[in-house]
Amino acid sequence: MERRIKESILFFSFLLFVLFSSYAQNTNKQESLAHVINVLEAQYHVQFNYAEDTIEAVFLIPPDTSLSLKEAITYLETQTGLLFSILSDGIILVKPREAMVLCGYVKDKDNLQPLASATVQTLKNSTTTDENGFFQIKIENVTQSITIRFLGYKTIIKLTNQFSKTGCDDIFLFPNFQSLSEVVVSNYIASGINKINNGSYEINFSDFDILPGLIDNDVLQSVQAFPGIQSINETVSNINIRGGTHDQNLILWDDIKMYQSGHFFGLISMYNPQITHSVSLRKNGSDVSYTDGVSGTISMQTNQSVNNKLNATLGINLTDANAFVDVPINKTSSIQVAARKSISDFIETPTYSAFFDRISQNTEVSNNTTTITNTDKTFDFYDTSLRWIYKIGDKDELRINFINVFNELQFNENAVVNDEEESRKSNLTQYSIAGALHYNRIWNDKLQTTFEAYETDYKLKAVNVDILDSQRFLQENIVSETSLKLKSNYRFNNALHLLSGYHFVETQVTNLDDIDTPLFRLLVSEVVRTHGVFSQLGYKSKNRNSNLNFGVRYNFIEKFSKSIWEPRLSFSQRFLDFFTVEVLGEFKHQNTSQVINFQNDFLGIEKRRWQLSNNKDIPVITSKQASLGLNYGHRGWLFNIEGYIKHVDGITAQSQGFQNQFEFAKSKGVNRVIGVDVLFRKHINKFSTWISYAYMHNEYQFKDLQPNYFPSNYNIKHAATLGMTYGLTNLKLSAGLNWHSGKPTTLPVTGNEIVNDEVNYEAVNISSLEDYLRLDISALYNFKLTKKTKANVGISLWNVLNKENQINRFYKINSGELNETNQRSLGLTPNAVLNIYF
Known part of the structure; x- marks a missing residue:
């Protein structure tokens, strides 16, 4: 017995020795100096500054955690041969001794x-x-x-x-040249969203946290967080800025005008979130160098600085996979490339299915006659974008941009014809391709010039087969635009500068309708050239409390020999430390608009086509807009109220999307909007909450229609949003509730719905759909994979309550009976994302 006890003691002693040796070996394991420094920074709350090549090849056994900071520094100097200097501000400088x-x-x-x-x-x-x-x-x-x-x-x-x-x-x-624009309200709604002193808003995605329902930096979804901006049908291809139509928005990507805005025909932005660095939103008070966009401007920018380190990102969510790389060519040049591709070729996720059902709802893709079935429905999209920047010297910079976007939907129509099964393919494609060159020259500390040139092309094409009548219907809508712009910015002193320039735009729009049986072909191609000269004076007071930009733009349209003068104004004045008053105003015009000839054009998916003004039945659209705002910000509180009035002349009935008695009306008219946008926001440490409200009275006047005055199709009288975000070190959470009153609609007269085989409608837009309500949540978690590799994962739920919101209602007569069709919004739609940063 005693012998067994001794053997047991010896065995456990040996086991303890082995465990201790193993532990000692682990504790004595060498670590990289970079890792040791990270540990010491957290332990002693200091910061080490060093050049990467100084420490990258240095490894050592970490110092004992019981050592004081000075003792640890002495140990590091002994082990590495480097010099560690403790500075008075808690910073430790690391450099070679030799x-x-x-x-x-x-x-x-x-x-x-x-x-x-x-x-x-x-x-x-x-x-x-x-x-x-x-x-x-x-x-x-x-x-x-x-x-x-x-x-x-x-x-x-x-x-x-x-x-x-x-x-x-x-x-x-x-x-060498000082810009007069600066942030007046930071974290306007959430982190990274700022209000600028020229009346615009900016989202800086490098500082951006999270918004409800979004886990990617979807630009055109993000701008809808601002009061007065929404999409009446939940798509980014139908963004309504203060009650205007989507074609009244000027959308710029690195100063290139874009005629397409979304993938999935509007459900997600077509602009890759990895390469988009920031976005600027202007509801009013535009810079005189801008033309088009009578309702507002959404301008996206890539990063404008040269990157000296290789950066890359790989990401995937439930709709697409994407990649981004930022490659330094040398110390003065770098190139960014981004690409994105739908994953529906490999897997159909719940998000993909929800999106597909939404875009094909009540269209020929989902509905056909009882004798025809649709099969093999597929959808695909991709986009690629590039930005190359070259800092030629201290005073010269060259930038080149390129973007290519593609969407395709196709399906087979199947039927039994003459006792034989037949199948024919219908498809719809939509793509954009654009490129630009920017050259910036700083001549001296007074004068700077910029030359910009771009070519942008858009094409929408549909092949629609009628298998029973052996008919093929081809439709195309093509836009090709060339722009040249020269700007000079002259600084008289720190307070005063003058922006001047010349802008030439040539826009060509081509529309094709081609039927093979019976033979019919209509091809219309038109070109409009516009010359613009502009000048704007900018002033900023010495204490930066007063900011003024006032200018005028003169436009001459060659084809019509038409002159248009457009004054622009933005003024802000800070007073009583925490208050700012803002006055904005602008005149603008545009030569292009989108129209709907027939609701089933382009398979009913993207039925709007671009057209050019002819200065007759399709006028040049002009607008006048003015607004007055008051802002208060102090101790995390923010209150902003802004009243506005907008008058848009030259709209056409075909551009407004009527589906009532005016569906086929061809008339030109006026759109008048009066409204108020309000925002309350409060920051408390890591928590931010806001509530916004927008009131709008939006009406039409069409002299050739009866009645002349009636509510606009986009008259959302009341809209409110309640949102909140909470951010920890690595975790970000957000939730938001969106509500607005129902979209105007026109109902048949009760009890007398059909007269002369036509729908007998009540007065236009005097009724409304049900109120809209949507709750969204999202979460994003950041973590490290390795010392140099970071990652984040996120999940979002769109329409958590799965509420079937009505977004449209229309009526048709079929076999003498009245059929009502209701279009619904997205239901509960999940999404998830994984991004890896190298």
Whole structure:
């Protein structure tokens, strides 16, 4: 017995020895210096600054956690041979002992913001600043000079003996040309959404958190978070800015006008979220360099800075897979490429099914005659985009952009004809391709010029077969536009500048209708050329409380010998520290609009086609708009109210989408809108909540129709949103409730619905659909996969309550009976995303 006890003691002693040895080996395992630094930063609440090449090949056993900060630093110096200098502001500088190294932080003199990717050079060495504006550079001797340059700022040259010997200096660059636009309200709704002093709103996706129902940076869904902007049918191809139609919006991607806006024919944006850096929204008070967009402007931008490190992203969600890469070519040039492709070829997810059912609802794709069946329904989309930027020197920059977008829907129609089964294919394609060149030159600290040129092309094509009549119906709608713009910006002083320029636009629109049996072909192609000259004076007071932009644009349309003068105004005045009053106004025009000839055109999916004005029955659309707003912001509270009036002249009945007694009317008229947009928002630490409300009175006047005055099809009188976001270090949550009064509709007269084999309608748009209500939630979690690889996963639920919202109602007579058709919104629709950042 005693022997067994001794053997047991020896065995457990040996086991403990093995475990201890294993533990000791694990604790003595060498780690990279970068990992050790990350641990020390968290332990002692300090920050290490270093050049990546200084530490990338250094490995050591981590210091004991019981050591003080100074003892840990001494240990690091002994083990690595590097010099660790503790600065007074809690920053520890890491540099080699054997070389003389200077460091600093390059910042903007006016706003003290760090300047990333600034170039720092000596005769033999060069480097660039990181995202914090920090740099380190080796020097040969104390008499050397160091040159620091950044595009748009004055280059400076400093001797090395002018730098601090004990720390890293702040080095301030003065703008070579100063922009007068700046943020007046940050985090307007959520983080990354800001209000600018020229009356516009900006979403910076690099700082953007999350919005209800969204887990990707879907640009055209995100802008609908602002009061006064919504989509009456939940699509990004029908965004209504203050009651206007979608064709009245100017949509720009890196200053290229786009005539298409969505994939899935409008359910998601066609602009890849990985390459889109920011978006600017203007409801009113546009810059004079812009033309078109009588209701508003949505301008998207890619990142305008040169990237010096390889960045890449891979992502997948329940509709598509996407990839993005930002490749440095050298220290003055980098190229970004993004691509996205639907995954329906491999798997049909619940999200895909919900989207497909939504776009094909009440169309020929889902409905056909009782003797015809539709099979093999497929949908596919992809997009690619590219941005190349080259900083030629301190004063010159070249940028090239390219985008290509494609959507395709196809299906087979099957029927028994003459006792034989036949099958024929119908399809619908929609695509855009565009390219642009931008050249910017800073001549001196007074004058800057910019040259912009783009070519944008859009094509919508449908082949619709009628298998019973052996008929093929081909339809095409093609837009081709060329634009040349030259801008000069002259700065008199820090307060006053003058923007001037010339703009030429040539737009060609072609429409084709082709039937093989009986033979019919109608091809109409028109061209309109417009010359624009503009000038705008900008003023900003010394204390930055007063901001004014006032200018005028003169347009001459060659084809009609028509002159149009367009004054523009944006003014803001800050008072009593926390209040800002804002006055905006503009005159604008546009030569293009979208019309619906027949509701079943283009298979009923994307039935709107672009057309050019002929200055007769299709007038040039002109608008006048004015607004007055008041803003209060203090201690996390924000209150904003803005009243506006808008008058749009030259609209046509065909562009408004009537499905009542005016469905086939051809008349020109006026749209008048009066409204108020209100926003309350409160930030409490990581929690933000907001409530917005929009009131609108929106009516038409058509002199050739009876009655002359009646509510607009887009007259959503009341709309409200309640939203909230909560952000932890790695987790972001958001929820939102959207409500608005029902869309106007026209009902048949009760008890006398049919007269002379036609629907007998009541007065136009005096009734309304049911109120709209939708609850959305979303969550996003960020985490690290490796030291250099990050990732996030997210999930969203659109229409959590699965409410069947009515978005449209229309009536048809079939075999002498009245048929009512109700179109519904998306039901409960989930989505999930995984993004990996390299």
